Amino acid sequence: MRRRYMDFTRFRRAPVPWGLLILATIALGAGLGLRDPSPPDEPRFALAAKQMVESGQWLLPQRGSELYAHKPPMFMWLQAAAYSLVGNWRVAFLLPSLLAALGTLWLTWDLARRLWSQRVAGYAGFALLATLQFGLQAKRGQIDMVLVFWTTLSLWGIGRYLLSDRDRRALLVGAFAAGIGTVTKGVGFLPLLILLPWWYSQRAGGAGITSDASASTRRTWVWLPAAFLAGVAVWLLPMLVAVLGSDDPALHRYASEILFKQTGTRYVDAWHHVRPAWYYLQVIATLWLPGALLLPWLVPAWWRRIRRGDTKILSLVGWALVVLVFFSASPGKREVYLFPALPAVCIAAAPLLSGLLRRAGVRRVLLGYVAVLGVVLTGIGVSGALDAQWSARIALDRSLDAATMQTLLAWLLALGTALLVLAVWTRPSKAAAAAVCANLLVWTVYGAALAPALDASSSARQLMHDVRGRIGSEAELGLVAWREQHLLQAEGPVREFGFERDFQAQWRDGVAWMAGAPDRRWLFALEEVAVDCVDPAQLIALDRSSRRDWVLVPGTAYVPGCVVPMTDGASP
Incomplete structure (x- = not known):
């Protein structure tokens, strides 16, 4: 008994994987501060974070004058906090992803170390670092790398309790992290589903895990949902208090949009990114390179271990399959959706890699x-x-x-x-x-x-700089049918007329605004929208941006007395 205790103590005091983290910092941090946010998603989050800093209103993110209800604000909070710390948006918009990537690497390494050994942990960490999708997301200012940090922290805590040292505090940390992950992006609860393959392994008499049905263990399970809800409440509670205490219909629409349409409705009845059921097999075959090339050897080896009752492999691989099935069942699919399963797959592969790499x-x-x-x-x-x-x-x-x-x-x-x-x-x-x-x-x-x-x-930086150079430093610029990078990179006095509104309605308001002071007001607009009530000969063609053509409309192009007609059509 004493020998076990001494071995366990030495096991817990294993050093930090400095080589792994230093190499990751060099490669993933290369270029930090050398570029601005670029589409599709980076400008959206950076714009919301920038508006938080400028307005002091952090609870509900905004995109221009509208509330942004597609994602909770957790990632934007991190970007805004990073800017408050470093004072440079080129660094701040990417810093959360970089730090999340390094944290995910450490969690992957540490869980593999606790489940098997420090040598196996090295294989897990480098397998994750070498995967294309991991590097791609670590170098993007998007939510998904931060989400994967939270889901991996959750898996680390729950996995420690179920598969390693029965640490109850780790289990509660894992549940709390799942809650934080849920208010980072709606699918943050997924690590809790590892209980399904683990439960199956217990029913099947899995080897290597000691069952514990004591009263203290039962109390721990009772606290599990409370820890999860505490994580969710970090944002959800103050948001609901603000909404329920206000008569503003915009706030109530925001709550309905983010709690229902952008979660349940988006999963069951997706309106974009519709892909076939086998789409994620394509993602695995490409974005999980080079590790995906080893699957013909890994899958039979996993199956042999599972048949022998290896609860660790069954729980990790089983959870990855649960995630795969969960996202495949939804008609809406994106390559990043499957990303949370990647660290678990690397951990499950790690004890087999030493033998495979000799082949x-x-x-x-x-x-x-x-x-x-x-x-x-x-x-x-x-x-x-x-x-x-x-x-x-x-x-x-x-x-x-x-x-x-x-x-x-x-x-x-x-x-x-x-x-x-x-x-x-x-x-x-x-x-x-x-x-x-x-x-x-x-x-x-x-x-x-x-x-x-x-x-x-x-990033549209050059385009918007050229626009300001054309109209002069004192002119006012209105944006119609704009994208987030245009408002983010705009210089000088800027006005916009909504983002999600019908483009024709934006154009109507923009023309009316421009007509109020045609000598100093200009419109930046999508070429196909800039049609009514302006002289086409005076429109100035601009460079392409977001694969679309844009024009600059001087106030003098307005046709006096003309009113843009209202339409019921949707935005193109």
Whole structure:
């Protein structure tokens, strides 16, 4: 008994995985502060966070003059808090994702360490770091990396209790984290569903876990929903107090939208991102590279362990399958929805990787992945250099100048060449290290070189700077049918007429506003909307943004006495 206690103490005092975290910080943090938010989602959250800081109203996020009811404000709170700390939006909008990624890596490593050993934990951490989707989300200013931190923290706490050391405090931390995750994005409760495969394993007589039906354990389970609700209440409670204490119909519409339409209705009857049932198999086969290439070996090995009664593998893999089925059942699907399952899959794979990576076939597959990635990137770089028309079409569509396009092609060529050299010169025994290095190199170059080169056009910063240069520093600018990046990057006096309103209604209000002071007011509008009551000869064509064409309308283009007709049509 004493020996077990001493071993357990040494186990708990294992060092922090500094090598893993340092490499992750270098690759995932490369380029931090070198770019602005870019579509599709980054400008939306950064704009809401910026408005929180400027207005001092943090409880209910806004998009321009409207309440933003599509997501709870937790992620925007983190961005606003990061800005309050560092004072730079280019850093602040990405900092929560970077810190969440590092936290997720540590949680993945630590749970694998507690379930198996420190050596296995290293495999789990590097498997996650090497996966394409993990790096992609860590370098985006979107909710999903922060969500995955909360779901992984929840899995860490619940997994410790169910599968490792029966730590009741960890279980309650896990339940509380699931609640916080739920008010970060509605699916944050998913880690609680690990109870389903765990319960099945107990009924089936799973090996390796000691059952405990004591009174103290029963009390712990009673506190589980209370801990979850406490996490949810961090935002939900003050929001409901504010809504129920107000007669403002906008607040009541906000509560109805976020609590019902953006959760249950969106899951059952999605109105966009509709995909077939097998969509997530495609996501696994691409965004979970290079790990997805090992599934032909991993799946049979998992099945053998499950048949032998391995509760740990059954619970982790079973939970990942529950998540897969849960999201596949909804008609609305996006690649990020499945992301919370990735750390659990890496943890479940970790105890098998040591043996798999000694196989010649596995090594060839991983080196082949590095080589194919190098060939693809090199091919793009060479094709762009040789086919001027192809590169010109890409540059025109993204509003890139020739110099920027050449810079991008040069970096892609250099990166592809480096990966080919890595694939050729790496010994087969180091194939796994080569695959990890390849993805770290990709994210380093992307963050430090590729994303900054695309920034001026992708973020609409250059477009809105040019607009202000055309109209002058004292002119007033109205936005019609705008996107979030346009308001975020707009300079000087700006007015908007709603975001989710019908475009024709926005145009009608915008024209009326412009007609009030035509000598100093201009409209920035989607080209297809700027039709009624203006002289088309005076419209100024602008560069493309968000793959659409935009125009600048001077106040002098207004046709005196004209009134834009009202329509019942939806926004295009």
